[in-house]
Each structure stands twice: as C-alpha cells, then as structure tokens.
Amino acid sequence: MGSSIKIHHRACNLCEAICGLEITVENERITSIKGDKNDPLSKGHICPKAVALQDIYNDPDRLKQPVKKTKDGWQQISWEQAFDEVISAIKSTQKNYGNDAVAIYQGNPTVHNMEAMLYGPSFYRSLRTSNHYSATSVDQLPEQLVSLKMFGHSLMIPLADLDRTDFIIIIGANPVVSNGSMMTAPGVKKRLKSIQQRGGKVVVIDPRKTETAKMADQHLFITPGTDALLLLAMLQVVYDEKLGTLGSVADFVKNFEDIESLVKQYTPESVEKITGIEASHIRQLVRDFCGTPKATCYGRIGVSTHEFGTLTQWLIVVFNIITGKLDIEGGMMFSKPAIDVMKKRSAKSKGFADKHTRVSGLPNFSGEFPVAALAEEIMTEGSGQIKTLITHAGNPILSTPNGRQLESAFKSLDFMASIDFYINETTHLANIILPPLSILERPHYDLVFHSLAIQNTTTFSEPVFKAPKNTRSTADIYLELIWRFNTKDSYSKLMGWIKKIVVQKLGSEWIINRMLKRGFYGKSHGLTINKLKNNPSGIDLGALKPSLPKRLFTEDKKIDLAPEIFIEDMKRLENFISRTESQKNSAFDFLLIGRRDPRTNNSWLHNSHRMVKGKNRCTVLIHPEDAEKISITDGDEVVVQSRVGKLNIIASITDEMMPGVISIPHGWGHENPNIELSIAKDHVGVNVNLLTDEKFIDQCSGNAALNGVPVAVTAFKKSPNKKKNKTIDTMQKDLFE
Numbered sequence: 001m002g003s004s005i006k007i008h009h010r011a012c013n014l015c016e017a018i019c020g021l022e023i024t025v026e027n028e029r030i031t032s033i034k035g036d037k038n039d040p041l042s043k044g045h046i047c048p049k050a051v052a053l054q055d056i057y058n059d060p061d062r063l064k065q066p067v068k069k070t071k072d073g074w075q076q077i078s079w080e081q082a083f084d085e086v087i088s089a090i091k092s093t094q095k096n097y098g099n100d101a102v103a104i105y106q107g108n109p110t111v112h113n114m115e116a117m118l119y120g121p122s123f124y125r126s127l128r129t130s131n132h133y134s135a136t137s138v139d140q141l142p143e144q145l146v147s148l149k150m151f152g153h154s155l156m157i158p159l160a161d162l163d164r165t166d167f168i169i170i171i172g173a174n175p176v177v178s179n180g181s182m183m184t185a186p187g188v189k190k191r192l193k194s195i196q197q198r199g200g201k202v203v204v205i206d207p208r209k210t211e212t213a214k215m216a217d218q219h220l221f222i223t224p225g226t227d228a229l230l231l232l233a234m235l236q237v238v239y240d241e242k243l244g245t246l247g248s249v250a251d252f253v254k255n256f257e258d259i260e261s262l263v264k265q266y267t268p269e270s271v272e273k274i275t276g277i278e279a280s281h282i283r284q285l286v287r288d289f290c291g292t293p294k295a296t297c298y299g300r301i302g303v304s305t306h307e308f309g310t311l312t313q314w315l316i317v318v319f320n321i322i323t324g325k326l327d328i329e330g331g332m333m334f335s336k337p338a339i340d341v342m343k344k345r346s347a348k349s350k351g352f353a354d355k356h357t358r359v360s361g362l363p364n365f366s367g368e369f370p371v372a373a374l375a376e377e378i379m380t381e382g383s384g385q386i387k388t389l390i391t392h393a394g395n396p397i398l399s400t401p402n403g404r405q406l407e408s409a410f411k412s413l414d415f416m417a418s419i420d421f422y423i424n425e426t427t428h429l430a431n432i433i434l435p436p437l438s439i440l441e442r443p444h445y446d447l448v449f450h451s452l453a454i455q456n457t458t459t460f461s462e463p464v465f466k467a468p469k470n471t472r473s474t475a476d477i478y479l480e481l482i483w484r485f486n487t488k489d490s491y492s493k494l495m496g497w498i499k500k501i502v503v504q505k506l507g508s509e510w511i512i513n514r515m516l517k518r519g520f521y522g523k524s525h526g527l528t529i530n531k532l533k534n535n536p537s538g539i540d541l542g543a544l545k546p547s548l549p550k551r552l553f554t555e556d557k558k559i560d561l562a563p564e565i566f567i568e569d570m571k572r573l574e575n576f577i578s579r580t581e582s583q584k585n586s587a588f589d590f591l592l593i594g595r596r597d598p599r600t601n602n603s604w605l606h607n608s609h610r611m612v613k614g615k616n617r618c619t620v621l622i623h624p625e626d627a628e629k630i631s632i633t634d635g636d637e638v639v640v641q642s643r644v645g646k647l648n649i650i651a652s653i654t655d656e657m658m659p660g661v662i663s664i665p666h667g668w669g670h671e672n673p674n675i676e677l678s679i680a681k682d683h684v685g686v687n688v689n690l691l692t693d694e695k696f697i698d699q700c701s702g703n704a705a706l707n708g709v710p711v712a713v714t715a716f717k718k719s720p721n722k723k724k725n726k727t728i729d730t731m732q733k734d735l736f737e
C-alpha cells in the first residue's frame, strides 16, 4: 500500500495574525505544521500555538454530535432532535415572554470563523431580540466607538503602519506575546526589531515591563487607568510647544481649537503624580515623536478594557491627527481589503445608544448591549427579562466580569443552548450543545482580519480534512436554525427549505467569489475564488495607501476631533482624579491588571497538552517591595479580593511589575467538575474574572474595565487571620457608585 502525503496551505485563524501555514498530512494524519514562507503577509512566521490546530482536531474531548443534558449526564442525541428542541425552546420563550426574552452571546472565535460571519447574522436578526451580547464589550468596543464618531464607521480602524514607521509608542499592548491586535502583523517582534535596525525607536507604556517593553528602546511604567491623563498631557505639550501640524488631513478635520482649550490645564507636571510618569519624560517623548516624520501611536486592550477606555482610545487618535500622522506612510493608515466589510448602510443603521439596557440603562453599540449587563438582565424580573440564551463560540464565565454571578444567572435560565465543540465552564450549563466541525474541516476566508492588516493581502483556505459522516458545519447549523425558526406554515416550510438547499449547494465559496469580484481588486487583479485557490499561500495587494477623505463615512466628509460624548465624559475623568486619592487609603490598595502568554488563546487551548505543559503560568506577579509589605516570598499563596470576589493564587515576585500593581492572566480556572476537558482539568489555574467587577466599566461605552481593578492582597494563612479579613469585608462597600 502506498502512503499518501499532501501539503496544505492554510491561514491560521487562532489569533489576529492570520499566519500562513504549511500543513503536511500523511495518510490522513498531520505530520507537521510549519510557517508558510510564501505567505506575503506572514512570510513564514509561526507561533507555538499553531500546533494546537492539530491537537484540537485530534482531541477526544471534542464533540462531534449534539448532546443533551439529562439527569444521568450528557446524552448524545440526533441532529434532528437537537434542532427541534432548540427551536421549540426559542419559540415558546418568545411566545410567552416576548422576543427580548431570548439572548445571544457570541464569543471571540466567531470573528475568526467565515461561516459564522456569513450565516450567523441572519439567524440572530430573525430572532428580533435586543438582547445581543458578545466579547466586543470585553475588548475593542472603545476603538470601534471612536471610529464611528470620528470616521463615521465602527469598522474604520486606523492601523499602525508598522513596516514603514520610524517611531512607535505602544500603550497597553504586548504584541510580542499577543501577536498584535487591531493590527494584523504576523511576526511583530521582527517588525519591531526592523524599526530599531533602521534607526527608529520603540517606546512602551505599560504597568508591567512586558516582553515587548524588554525589547523596546524605552519603557515607562504607568499607573493603570491613568492613560487618558497621560495623553491629555502629551497633547498639552503639542499645543504648548507648537509642535502640531495637521498635515494632509488639515482640510477635513474640525474642532481643532476645542482640543487646545480642553488640554490646556493638563500640563505634564499636573499628571506626573497620578500617572507615575515624570513630566520631563512626557515632554521628551512628545518632542521625539513630533520630530520623527514617520511616527505612530498605538494603544490596545490594556487601555480599552479600563475605566476610561473610550477617552484613551479617542485621545490616541487625536494625538496621531494633530501631530500630522494620520493617513501618511509610517503613521496611522487605513486598509483597503479585497473584501470590504464596511457598508454605507451598516454605518448608519448600527449606531450607538439608540437603545439602553433594561436594568442599568447601558447603551447599545452596533446592535448589541455590553456583556457586563448580561447577568442582571437575566436575574432581574419584569418584562424583557432574559429566559433563554444561545451562546456561540464563547466562554463568558471565564471571560467576562464577575463570572460567579454570571454562572448563577445562567443556572436560573429556562433554557440554554451552546454552539461549541467543547463542554467547558460555560457550555456545561447548556441544555443542548450543537457542535460544529473543527477548524481544519472547514474552508476559511478571513473577512475581518484582512481589514485590520498592515499590508493588503488576500487568502482563501480549503479544508484540510473532509467532514466525517453525520457532522454539521457552522454553515449547516445556522442554515438549519434559520429555516426551522422561520417556518410558520407548510408553504414557508417548503420555500425556506428550497432556499436552504440552494444556499448549501452554492456554498460559501460562491458568496466569497462574488464579494471578491465586486471588491476593490476584482477588476484590477482579476480576483476570483479560483485564482485564490490556485495561489493558496495568498496574493499580495500592496502596502497601505493614503485614502482620505474619500474613505470617510461621515456625512460632511470631515473628521470631528471633539465628538460631544467624549467631551462630556471628561467630567468622569475629573472625578476619578479625586477618587484615586481616597482609594489609596482603602483596603483595596492594589490595582489588578491582566496578561497573556505565548501558549494561551483566551480560555480555550488548555486542553492541548502542548499548550499547558511546563511550569504553572497562572500566578500573580507582584513587586518585591509589595511582597515584603504583605510578608510573602516567591511561591507563597496569597489571597486576592475585590468588591465581588476572592481567590487564592501563587505569587511570583518580580520587579517587572510597577509597585502597587499586580497581574493575573485570564482564561484559566478550570476547577469545575462538570467540564469535560480532561487535560485542562489538570491545569486548573484561577478565573481572574471572579475578581473583575460588572459595575466597574467604562461608563461612556459600557465596555468592561478588566484592568485597574482595585483589589486587596494578603498572605494566605492556613488558620485564617480573622482580623485582617474582617477589615476587608467591612470595606466591601461599592467603590464605584
């Protein structure tokens, strides 16, 4: 018998870097996964996570058939029964309690899944519910809100032109580990090194001396949550020292003067104490930045998921604009992807704050509510209360604030269904789980991350493995749900069925082909699905190009530097300045921040042995001076407590941390005996989101504040130190009301 060896080229969809992979399959088994040198974007880069694709595919814990929770545990059921029961639960909930009683939560892998992007929205639209939630509101909501208000479209995200810049300020991001976010730039480390090799400079502003900070030319520690103040001071220097220039965007920027008066009072000296950054460093940083023609300032999740996420992201964009760095090579630019996801219609129809949550009145954004409000929307009785929940590709119990409260809320639902292939901390609470095919069994075109890439390229990946019998793809699942939900009588049943079959037969490839042909390069580059299939490593479409004002979606084709809601939110920042003083004297005298490490992908790669082996990475990082204060040594167990929760964790003492700040990674906490993740169960860690607080949010956008959370840290004593604990308990008043 001859052996068959086949090499597949495929874009990795685990994170935003979309690296090209070369996957060798021998006799239906993967024998190697390497970086694809011919990929025009990733040029052979690969990270330790790519091999997890193989582990997920081979994982015996991965579901392939629907399961139903019964008194005797999970029972495999037929697809027919699973779809029937899910649809009848949705219908009866909506009949009894109204459309809003059904809620949806979509997790991060949704945007990394072509079929979920193509078919999910029609299903969710047909439910006609306002209760739509996703990982957006524990992530990039502020960036999107800023883009909506300034450029007229929530997807028009300015990107750091990494390969041509000579100066980059990185605020609240650790791209050397995360591989870049809202900036698809595979091999970030190499790209940052190239900046240095061409005589440029990398500056990192972060409360932790991160892997990125360690390779940077300069690192400045900053007190978590104070970045907006730093940026106001940076802007003050620009105006004060007359370093500003609008450059090529001068003709279509408005309200320049408003910013000048807004920042006047924020001298570097005035923010020195609160931010922890010396005034002279702030001044020099701004002078260096302005003195470099090709410079860019980039901020990410460390500043999006904090109390002033929106203000900070807004001020970052303003800083780039008034220093003349927007829409120039080496500055902040916009992509021009082969498939354009920005539609004029969606810019108008999916706005901000046209609805508010029932209980806390938090604003909606782009058709969804902030996930921090999900638990209370389930637990608070009254019209509109959520009774049924559908989750897709998410693990909100580990990834959203106050996980314990959310868990009790989920337990109180009438019905829950999850579209996911693992039984994890969230999906074990479902009544029915619908598992889609795994990543390597499906085609992929990255609809989202080509749009965020620092180089325009286009790639289509064909499945590596055939779908086994009696399995369903994400497309199959959504098309079936759409058909069944919209069936009212025998006529609509027949018409819906014909539609479903036609779409299934034409398939996603047909849709992608149409989008490619109608896109920016359809004619000029003759882009078709066949052309992409013949070039499986991808096609280069060139570097980013200036595109303003043509590409703006604002009605007057102008960029508003000072949108009203941001100016309004400045009052909150003023109150914060006085609050921080009193906080220092409270029992919650530490600030908690997060971190990522190279072998994690949020909560869901811990069932791969290769991703969890080695020493425990889920520890709390704490500065030596702080360790001394609370009398602990390296490896000791500590108790960390916030307004909403408490956990025990092992301490790693390191001067990487800024004093007064501790860091705990997210995505861990696999202690629940009901999860069916045999490897993850042995690498438990803690769920940091038992400490993050659903009331601690960026009030402007509703985004969760997962960084800068006030906590108390004490040494763990086997016989509890009653006196100490009591002080903390009596301090359990709400700091944020």
Ligand SMILES: Nc1nc2c(c(=O)[nH]1)N[C@H]1C(S)=C(S)[C@@H](COP(=O)(O)OP(=O)(O)OC[C@H]3O[C@@H](n4cnc5c(=O)[nH]c(N)nc54)[C@H](O)[C@@H]3O)O[C@H]1N2
Binding pocket: 015, 016, 108, 139, 171, 172, 173, 174, 175, 177, 178, 179, 180, 181, 205, 206, 207, 208, 210, 222, 223, 224, 225, 226, 227, 300, 301, 302, 303, 306, 593, 594, 595, 596, 597, 598, 599, 600, 601, 602, 603, 667, 707, 708
């Ligand atoms: N290996 C790995 N890669 C990933 C992921 C993963 O889980 N693991 N997740 C992916 C996802 S979903 C995303 S969104 C991206 C995120 O990508 P990044 O934004 O690069 O994420 P982090 O590495 O968490 O970096 C955030 C940084 O902000 C710092 N920080 C915290 N609070 C503050 C603050 O108040 N001010 C400032 N200036 N800094 C602060 C933290 O110390 C940390 O270094 O990563 C993606 N890539």
Ligand SMILES: Nc1nc2c(c(=O)[nH]1)N[C@H]1C(S)=C(S)[C@@H](COP(=O)(O)OP(=O)(O)OC[C@H]3O[C@@H](n4cnc5c(=O)[nH]c(N)nc54)[C@H](O)[C@@H]3O)O[C@H]1N2
Binding pocket: 106, 107, 108, 109, 113, 135, 138, 139, 301, 392, 393, 394, 395, 396, 398, 399, 400, 419, 420, 421, 422, 424, 436, 439, 474, 594, 595, 601, 602, 603, 604, 665, 666, 667, 688, 689, 692, 706
């Ligand atoms: N404290 C703290 N919390 C955080 C963060 C932080 O920095 N600090 N980061 C936040 C960020 S940036 C993010 S993006 C969120 C992530 O939060 P979530 O999106 O809620 O969680 P994930 O861990 O990404 O869970 C992904 C789930 O999708 C499933 N899955 C994977 N691929 C597919 C697929 O193709 N189809 C289907 N149906 N299911 C699939 C996995 O089995 C897993 O159950 O976490 C956030 N939470």
Ligand code: SF4
Binding pocket: 012, 013, 014, 015, 016, 017, 018, 019, 045, 046, 047, 048, 049, 050, 179, 186
């Ligand atoms: S950096 Fe991201 S896209 Fe690239 S191989 Fe690693 S996980 Fe995959």
Ligand SMILES: [Mo]
Binding pocket: 108, 139
């Ligand atoms: Mo994310």
